[in-house]
Amino acid sequence: MISNLKQRQAPEALIKLAKDQIHDVLMHVKGVDYIMICSSDGFELESVSRRDSFNSSKLAAVSSSILAMVSAFLNEIELIGCQSMTLDAENGKAILTAVPCENHPMVIVTLAAKYVLLGLFLYSLKQAKESIIQADK
Numbered sequence: 001m002i003s004n005l006k007q008r009q010a011p012e013a014l015i016k017l018a019k020d021q022i023h024d025v026l027m028h029v030k031g032v033d034y035i036m037i038c039s040s041d042g043f044e045l046e047s048v049s050r051r052d053s054f055n056s057s058k059l060a061a062v063s064s065s066i067l068a069m070v071s072a073f074l075n076e077i078e079l080i081g082c083q084s085m086t087l088d089a090e091n092g093k094a095i096l097t098a099v100p101c102e103n104h105p106m107v108i109v110t111l112a113a114k115y116v117l118l119g120l121f122l123y124s125l126k127q128a129k130e131s132i133i134q135a136d137k
Contacts, residue, residue: 009104010039010045010103010104010106010136011104013135014104014132014135014136015037015045015046017131017132017135018037018045018046018099018106018128018132018135019037019045019046019048021127021128021131021132022035022036022037022046022047022048022108022128023035023048024124024128025110025121025124025125025128026048026049026050028124029112029116029117029120029121029124030116030117031112031113031115031116031117031121032050032110032111032112032113032116032121033049033050033051033092033111033112033113034047034048034049034050034051034053034054034109034110034111035047035048035049035108035109035110035111036048036056036059036060036063036108036109036110037099037106037107037108037109037132038060038063038064038106038107038109039060039064039104039105039106039107040064040067040098040105040106040107041064042060042061042062042063042064042065043057043060043061044056044057044059044060045106054111059109060107060109063096063107063109064107066085066096067082067085067096067098067107070082070085070096071098081100082098083097083098084096084097084098084122084125086118086122089114090114091114092111092112092113092114093111093112093113093114093116093118093121094109094110094111094112095108095109095110095112095121095122095125096108096109096110097110097125097126097129098129099129099132099133100133101132101133101136102136102137103136104136106132108125108128108129110125
């Protein structure tokens with residue numbers, strides 16, 4: 001049982017690389033306030049922020065559940081491979097990005113200001129995601 005649990009946990013080197021990637025997004029995209037990387041089953045792995053932290057454990061659990069529900073919805077309408085979901089609110093944006101690593105699938109949860117440059121933001125998240133996927137091979 002314990003060895004099975006260890007296999008499910010992402011290696012420290014992968015988590016460190018993931019934290020470096022999300023930190024780069026935070027530093028290079030103006031308007032990003034908070035980024036967390038969590039396991040696909042809803043546990044926080046790492047987070048970085050510019051302002052007060054959110055309740056990371058709840059945010060991780062809810063985010064992974066939302067992404068799973070959206071993936072099920074997309075399967076029903078025959079769209080394959082949910083990459084990300086953008087939520088646009090009056091006071092900001094939230095983006096959930098699937099990181100479909102073969103061994104350790106993850107979710108990147110990002111919260112940003114309303115004025116964030118969405119194209120740059122999405123491109124930066126995609127680059128971070130690809131780097132994490134490559135490191136998990």
